[in-house]
Amino acid sequence: MAEGSPTSLLHLSITRWIADNFHLCEGCTIPRWLLYEMYLENFSSSDNDKVNSATFGKLIRLVFPGLGTRRLGTRGSARYHYDGIAIKKDSSFYGHYCFLLSQKNYRSADACSSGDAAGYESNSKKKGTDLHCFPSVTYLKTEEDRLAYVLPEFGLACPWEQELLNKYPYEMVIQVANEYSSHCQDILEVVKMQELDKVEDCITSFWKSLQPEKIAFISLPDICQLFKYYDRYLFKELDNILLGDFLEEVSVHYLKSIRMFSKNVKLWLLNALEELPMPLQTSKCKEVTVFIKRLRRKTDLSNMAKTMRIVLNNNSKVTVLISDLNAVIDQGLLDVPGNLFQKKYGNPDELQYNIEIKCLNDLLSSLAHSTDIRVLLSCISSNLQAFVIQPSRNKQEFIKLAADFQLRWNFLLSTVSKAMTLNYADSFGSWHLFNLLLLDYVAHIFQSYIEEEEEGEESFCVTQQSDQPVLWVYEPSYFGGYFAEEEPQAEAPQSTLISLMLNQSDIRLSNVYSEF
Incomplete structure (x- = not known):
């Protein structure tokens, strides 16, 4: 970095600002996000005259070599603090700093900071000082989560x-x-x-x-x-x-x-x-x-939901879509007996083999009363939770149930698409968008559950390391809804997990994965 360059001059001005307003003080801490926020306010004239938080942290350590950090606060709300520095009481930012600390109600080992904050607030009230005179307070209220965000307490x-x-x-x-x-x-x-x-x-x-x-x-x-x-x-x-x-x-x-x-x-x-x-x-x-x-x-x-929301906001298109879907079902154009859609399943075992029918039937019932995309997708996810995820006693059983459901679900939706095509349904375009969203949504739920199971199974025990590779597979809906699994151990029982490819109204087996 050439001496006298804009960057070097900027860094020099920042280090001078740090040295002018802060000093070493054993036993004191300063919230890291708050120090960076104060810097942003002081250098707010131009976005080009700012450094990111990582560079700012390096400049602080340039002024105070060996400065450490600590996580202070209760579990779940701990924040990182610079350990061993404090703001100078003659600093022009001192009052604003104490006010922000009192607003955030920090409870840390920083007796200097917390004490000053309480004392300053008390004195300000006695003198009738307007604590809301600082121009950045409104900014903090609206951007608090963005600026104060920290990681969880990993150590604990x-x-x-x-x-x-x-x-x-x-x-x-x-x-x-x-x-x-x-x-x-x-x-x-x-x-x-x-x-x-x-x-x-x-x-x-x-x-x-x-x-x-x-x-x-x-x-x-x-x-x-x-x-x-x-x-x-x-x-x-x-x-x-x-x-x-x-x-x-x-x-x-x-x-x-x-x-x-x-x-x-x-x-x-x-x-x-x-x-x-x-x-x-x-x-x-x-x-x-x-x-x-x-x-x-x-x-x-998100892209598909945005497009589908346009359809759902059009009452006439929704009416035609419901009418066409009911028509292909009632006229027996599907390779599924129509009475299955009206049947109430009292036997859990019988329902287990017709979950996809129940999902589509519940979806049509919801569509007749609500066009909120959240309600419609919630209808699907609740059924998956009740009939696929919860009944699974382990990951192997989940994979079997999920693979079986995905096969029958994708086949059912493909059959509906084929029937609407042959019936020259006016709402085929709307259904096609809905179909893509439903395929990908189910795949996403299964994939997300597998990811959570992967994390839960790994104990991270330092004495037992597992080097098994994981194959993650997902493609957009026009290549199908995939969910992934680990490569099998040598002696693991083998079965098939079938992924499906949707090619307009045609469905075919595309890939075979071996089970855990």
Whole structure:
């Protein structure tokens, strides 16, 4: 970086601001998000004159070398704090800082900060000071979740952290755990601010800054498993931030940006890890791949839901769709006896072989009373929960039930499409959109359940490592609804899990997976 360049001058001004307003103070802590928020307010003249949270953290440590971080607060609401610094009482930001602390009601070991906050609030009331005079308070109220977002307490949640501390040098384990969880939080903060292009800088700067001895340590199988534990929390939170609810109304531009991010994030990670040991690359690549596929499923569903919502908002199209569906059923155009749709199943065993009929019948009944896409999809998910997921006593049984249901469900929907085509139904276009959404939605539910089961089955025991590869498969609806499973062990019983391909109104077997 050339001396006198815009970037170096910006960094110099930031370090001066930090030194002018903060000082070393043993036993004191400052919420990390709050310090960054105060910086953003001070340097708010231009977006180009700002640095991301990761760079800001490095500049703080440039001013205060060796500065540590601590997680303070109750479980589930803990926040990261800089440990060992405090704001100067003669700082122009002191009053605003104390006010924000009192608003957030932090309960930490920071006697200086919490005490000053309480004292300042009391004095302000006595003097009649208007605490709402600060221009950023409204901004904090509306953007609080975005700016204050932190990762869960990984250290407390990790069930075998103590085993690592007993097995490896205590300071080394704590250091890499804190550094990596801090790195994960930096990524979350950048994504929360919707600066997706800056994630690459966060990833690259962390992995490229590691020293050889630390690289060797984090490449150990036990530490790779610890990082995998953190990664799963990280990617779940990223998933929730980016597209927690795929039925929520979002712009097409936003969906495109998420889709582009899903394509880039794995490339960024692989580029940063290219010179690191292969076990570390493999572990990281596996977790990011699961995240990418889940995010792509949700963006696909969001796009289809957006299109289908246009149909459902048109009363005449909904009326024609219901009429055509009832016609193909009542006229016996399906390869299914029509009375099955009106039949009430009293025998659970009998219902087990006709779940797909019940799902479609309940869907038609719901469509006659509501055009809310959430209600319609909830009708499907509740049936899957009741008749496929809950009856499964283990993963093997779930795979059998899910594969059987998906085969019969896809065949039924394909049969409806064929009947509507032969009947020259006016609503075939509307049904085709609905059909694609239903296929992908069922596949997404099954895939998500398998992912949760995968996580639940892995105990992350440091004494027992499992290197079984996992094959994750998902394609958009025009290639079918797939859900994936692990590769089998050598002596595992073999059966087939059939995936389906939908080609307009034709259905055919496309792939065979072996069971666990």
